[in-house]
Amino acid sequence: MMFCGVDEAGRGPVMGPLVVGAVYVEDDSELREIGVKDSKKLSPKRREEMYDQIISAAEGYSIVMLSAEEIDAKREKQSLNMIEMEMFAEAVSRMPVSRVYVDCPDPNEDKFGYMLSVRIGNTPVTARHKADDTYPVVSAASILAKVTRDRIIAEISEEFGENIGSGYPSDPVTIAFIEKRLKENGCTPKHTRNSWDTVKNLKSRLLVRKITDW
Incomplete structure (x- = not known):
C-alpha cells in the first residue's frame, strides 16, 4: 500500500514562502539507498542532487x-x-494512501496527528518530532520542500537585484x-x-526613529 511523508521548509523565516513537500512511495528502500536525511544536515549541492533522485524514486510527490x-x-x-496543518492536508490529498508520516510542529504529537487525520478522511497519521530524522519518506519530503524554497529565495534576490540572504531572522544579510x-x-519590501x-x-x-529625527 502507498504511504506518504510530509515536511515543511520556511516556517521561521521573516522573508519568503512557507513550503510543504509530500512524497508518496510503496517502499522506501530506494530512498534509503539515495541516503536521504533531514535536509538541514545536507549541503545545498547535495540537496539539489537528491531532488531529482527522489522524484524518480517516488510514486508521486506534491x-x-x-x-x-x-x-x-x-x-x-x-x-x-x-496553517501548517491545512497545508499538510492539501499536500497529501493527491493520491490515496494507507498512512501518512509527518514532522510534527506542535508540542502535542497525538493531538496534531488526530486533527490532521480528521482532515484527510481519517487516514492514519504518525506525527512525530524530528520525523525527518526517523522516516526516510519524511526526509525526502523535507528535501523537496527545502530545495523548492531555496530556489524561490534565489528568484527573489534576482527580482530585487541584490542578495536578500536566506530569509531567516538570524541571517544578518536578510535583516x-x-x-x-x-x-x-x-x-x-515585498x-x-x-x-x-x-x-x-x-x-x-526604525520608523519611530525616522519620525523623531524629523
Whole structure:
C-alpha cells in the first residue's frame, strides 16, 4: 500500500514562502539507498542532487506553498500550526494512501496527528518530532520542500537585484536588507512577513526613529 511523508521548509523565516513537500512511495528502500536525511544536515549541492533522485524514486510527490503575504493574512485568524496543518492536508490529498508520516510542529504529537487525520478522511497519521530524522519518506519530503524554497529565495534576490540572504531572522544579510528598504521607502519590501515579531520590532525601531529625527 502507498504511504506518504510530509515536511515543511520556511516556517521561521521573516522573508519568503512557507513550503510543504509530500512524497508518496510503496517502499522506501530506494530512498534509503539515495541516503536521504533531514535536509538541514545536507549541503545545498547535495540537496539539489537528491531532488531529482527522489522524484524518480517516488510514486508521486506534491508541493504546496504560501507566500509571505498569504501567511500574514491567515495569521490574523489562525495559528501557524493550524496553517501548517491545512497545508499538510492539501499536500497529501493527491493520491490515496494507507498512512501518512509527518514532522510534527506542535508540542502535542497525538493531538496534531488526530486533527490532521480528521482532515484527510481519517487516514492514519504518525506525527512525530524530528520525523525527518526517523522516516526516510519524511526526509525526502523535507528535501523537496527545502530545495523548492531555496530556489524561490534565489528568484527573489534576482527580482530585487541584490542578495536578500536566506530569509531567516538570524541571517544578518536578510535583516540588513529589510532595514535598508525600511529606511529608504518607509515600508518593508515585498515577500516580507509583516506579522513576525522580528519585523514588527524593526519597523517600530526604525520608523519611530525616522519620525523623531524629523
